[in-house]
Amino acid sequence: MADPKGFLTTPVLLWERRPVEERVRDWHEVYRPGALLPVISAQAGRCMDCGIPFCHSGCPLGNLIPEWNDYAYRGDWAAASERLHATNNFPEFTGRVCPAPCESACVLAINSDPVTIKNVEVTIADKAWAEGHAPPRPPERLSGRTVAVIGSGPAGLAAAQQxxxxxxxxxxxxxxxxxxxxLRYGIPEFKMEKRHINRRVAQMTAEGTKFRTGRDVGRDLDATKLRRRFDAVVVxxxxxxCRELAVPGRELAGIHQAMEFLPLANRVQEGDFGADAVSPIDARGRDVVIVGGGDTGADCLGTVLRQGARSVVQLDINPRPGDDRAPHEPWPVHPKVHRVSPAHEEAGAGVGRGEHGRVFATSTLRFAGDRRVRALHVAEVEPATRTPLPGTDAELPADLVLLALGFDGPELGPLADQLGLEADERGTFLRGEGYETGRDGVFVAGDAGRGQSLVVWAIAEGRSCAAAVDRYLTGETTLHAPVAPVDR
Ligand code: FAD
Incomplete structure (x- = not known):
């Protein structure tokens, strides 16, 4: 156990964000690297090493949290890294972008602040890279079996590495x-710098994983042939x-899906448009409205603030947290674990050139404009039914609108047709208990089977699917399989 009295004697310390005025002038991560180091061992010492560690089950990966908290408390970073990597291929990703369900599950959260598990995780992961505790681990011998993984998000990368x-x-x-x-083209640089992905890809390449970019399977490559060439295929x-907003005026110029906008902003950071170039969809000097109050909307918000929007309003059809909740959301978020997104902190600080606001319980009626969008007509909604309330119509100036309304599921195109993949009632690819599809040797992992979710679930599914594929190929497996497709 870490410090037996740590949870009583050590006050919680959060990872300080860089000042808003500083961070909105660049695209670096909002947290200062290394700032946690002097305090993190004491923070890890707050872990009570509970008899039943609920944090294990709170984390889809089943991370061995009390064990690595103990090593971090003692300053044994090599052992901490070994325990952390035993269940998580990419802790530097989850340590930055995970909403940390483990912290919601921490027993200390009942009447105090939870252990800052995510901060301990990211410190162990960053130290592992800095001190050489994350070397390539190529296999000792080859099985002679081959696997094609289609898609290189966290699910595909985790499955491939395993x-x-x-x-x-x-x-x-x-x-x-x-x-x-x-991770590359959705999540912005200020949440997770892309160098973390590049470093993992280099590690995986050194271990023997082969990568083929620019290959749209189903279009550039026949998926049926791929299945014949490989012993197994992971989709x-x-x-x-993306979900659409079918209201009058949607066809006007200046209205874009968030996932048209965010990849371009990320490409600017990759240097694709040249030094000091602006994105082809740029918010500088514009009145921006973001439709959608979730994480994707928050990423659009942080991005338009950095691009220099004149004003930005984020619309959310849901009531303000703490106000009347919709019938399907009866419980409030525990105040100890509810955190304000850094982008909302930036908007609240009024950075940039104009007015920034967040509007709840509001729906979109129609767009107005002549070729290019000029305004958005909105109305307040009745929270339970989400129907517009008469007499509440208002007009918001808008010459750039970003739609962040969520996702319907995987794209059902030639890949699905060629592999014979079927969609379930939620629109995601149908699979069984072992990630298998109706097609022999074809497996589905990550959001393609689960629906738009979290990085931590994608890694957990990638690991579990790899175990299923290993068993399919060899008849047995020792690979870690933390989740089943039905787990939520
Ligand atoms: P993806 O990451 O979507 O990767 C799928 C890959 O497959 C893509 O690279 C795609 O190009 C490729 N592909 C698709 N079709 C083909 C084909 N036919 N041939 C070849 N390749 C193909 N989660 C968090 O935990 N924290 C966050 O802060 C967070 N922020 C997010 C922000 C945004 C804007 C979005 C959209 C999502 C966010 N998420 C976040 C969710 C998280 O990113 C996803 O749940 C996760 O990336 C899913 O991983 P995946 O590997 O299943 O799929």
Whole structure:
């Protein structure tokens, strides 16, 4: 156990964000690297090493949290890294972007602040890279079996790393020009710098995983032929079919899906448009409205603030947290674990050139404009039914509108047709208890089977699917399988 009285004697210390005025002028991560180091061992010492560690089950990966808290408390970073990597291929990703369900499950959260598990995780992971505790681990012998992984998001990468390390020859096919899926082109640089993905890809390449970018399976490559060439195929293509807003005026210029806007902003950071270039969809000097109050909307918010929007309003059809909740959300978020997104902190500080606001319980009626959007007509909604309330119509100025309304599921195109994949009632690819589909040797992992979710679930599914594939290929497996497809 870490410090037996740590939870009584050590006050919680959160990872300080860089000042708003500083961070909105650049694209670096909002947290200062290394700032946690002087305090993190004491913070890890707050762990009570509970008889039943609820944090294990709170984390989809089943992370061995009390064990690595203890090593971090003692300053044994090599052992902490070994325990952390035993259940998580990419803790530097989850340590940055995970909403940390483990902290909601921490027993200390009942009447105090939970252990800052995510901060301990990211410190162990960053120290592992800095001190050489994350070397490539190529397999000792090859199995002679081959696996194609389609999609290089966290699910595909985790499955590929597990299967490569188990001795199989793995080729990852990715339709984009770079690897990482939504980690690369969805999540903005200020939440997670892309160098973290590049470093993992280099590690995986050194272990023997092969990568083929710019290959849209189903279009550039026949998926049926791929299935014949490989002993097994893992489909990890994500759930990227965006929800639409079918209201009058949607066809006007200046209205974009968030996932048209965010990838371009990320490409600017990659240097694709040249030094000091602006994005082809840029918010500088514009009145922006973001439709959708979730994480994707928050990522759009942080991005338009950095681009220099004149004003920005974020619309959310849900009531303000704490106000009347919709019938399907009867419980409030525990105040100890509810955190304000850094982007909302930036908007609240009024950075940039104009007015920034967040409007709840509001729906979109129609867009107005002449070729290009000029305004958005909205109305307040009745919280339970979400129907517009008469007499509440208002007009918001808008010459850039970003739609962040969520995702319907995976794209059902030629890949699904060629592999004979079926969609379930939620629109995601149908699979069984072992991630298997109706097609022999074809498996589905991550958002493609689960629907738009979290990075931690994608990694957990990638690991579990790899165990299922290993068993399919060899008749047995020792690979870690933390979740079943039905787990939520
Ligand atoms: P994806 O990451 O979607 O990767 C799928 C990959 O498959 C893509 O690279 C795609 O190009 C490729 N592909 C698709 N079809 C083909 C084909 N036919 N041939 C070849 N390649 C193909 N989660 C968090 O935990 N924290 C966050 O802060 C967070 N922020 C988010 C922000 C945004 C804007 C979005 C959209 C999502 C966010 N998420 C976040 C969710 C998280 O990113 C996803 O749940 C996770 O990336 C899913 O991983 P995946 O591997 O299943 O799919």
């Amino acid at each position: 299967l490569t390390r188990a001795g199989h020859t793995v080729v990852v096919y990715e339709r984009d020009d770079r690897l990482g899926g939504l 990890a293509t994500g759930a990227t079919a």
